Amino acid sequence: MVLDTIEIILLSALLLLLIIQLTYYWFFLSRPYFHLRKLKKGKVLFSNSQPPVSVIIYAKSESVNLQNFLPSVLEQDYPEYEVIVVNDDSTDYSENVLRGMQNQYKHLYYTYIPQGTKNLSRKKLGLTLGIKAARYGVLLFIDADTHPVSEKWISCMARHFNNKNAVVLGFSALEKHQGIKYKYAAFDYFTTNLQMISMAMFKIPYGADGKNLAYSKEYFDANKGYSRHRHLQAGEDDLFINEIATKENLVTEMSPESITITSWEEMFDWKHSKINRAMTSNYYKIAPRRFCRIELWSRIFFVFSVFACIFYNFCNILLPIVAIIASIVWLFSQLFVINKTAGYLKLEKFYFLFPFFNVLQSVINIYFYIYRFFGGKNYYIWKYEN
8 A cells, every 4th residue: 555745754753653652651651660560579678777757747727637637647657756737827727636636646746937928938938947846857748638548658758768868759649539620630640740750760850749758857958948949939849859859869669558648629729739830840950851841742742643644544544543553552551551550559540531631631731831931920939929
């Protein structure tokens, strides 16, 4: 069967983009999956190090979350640790919840953010106050709307320090909710965190999720805290890790016992998180930023090339057949890598809605990148404080 010039171009583009996408999934994004396989077989060795740990939590009007999730942090199976909650001028019953829990848990401490603070992100200030109050050199971070899945969470995150300074990236996922929009949020959150963990496993400092993150206090002091990106509301996790993480100190923790689960009752929380990530991503190091964009655009153009091959010439059946086979290989590769990883982590898998979510994610990511240029100024400190 003879192909014309346009058909040759379409077919070549389709196969090239397929190779790029398969390389991304099988060589790059599958790294956590293969690590988890080795972990399950007992081929990954850890030290028995249990250094004292300071767990730091920022909370603003989150009395319900504190009441529901804080006990899971306070009741960890770990010999020596403290939990510091920074209460940011809450207008609910957070004060009463914290006071009552402090009577029950002697290793719980809480402090406040001074009222009227200007020209500084409230969360960055809150975390800074918590870090300054911390007695121990290992800092472990989790949000008030997040809880660890097991009582071994601190043990799993802390074992990587072993008398040395380190940056430890843990994995976080969203709590199960009914409704397609919440399922999409869970899919997007999972794949975004999987990408960050994968890059960290390749020793490429990229970003982090502050809902499950640990690093040595020495790094915070040496870096002068969050001073380098103080003009942004966000960046206390991903931008800070971009600054302090190196090939030598960057470690990942992917055991099922180390997972944290976030409870977002409103889609606003997910949208706020996406905007924060879009705002800070422009400040990432060039190499990981370009890598992520290559994946995004190759995915978009692959979908376009599939439809172009199917609908360009109905008289030539070769192109539609190749396009359909390529799309099946593409989707099943993604399903295998993502669902196998989710299975090892004992998290929810994605099935029938996966193709739709996969395409939708590309469109939504582009939307948030565009939003950064037109509406993102509201996420700078000077605009926020005004």
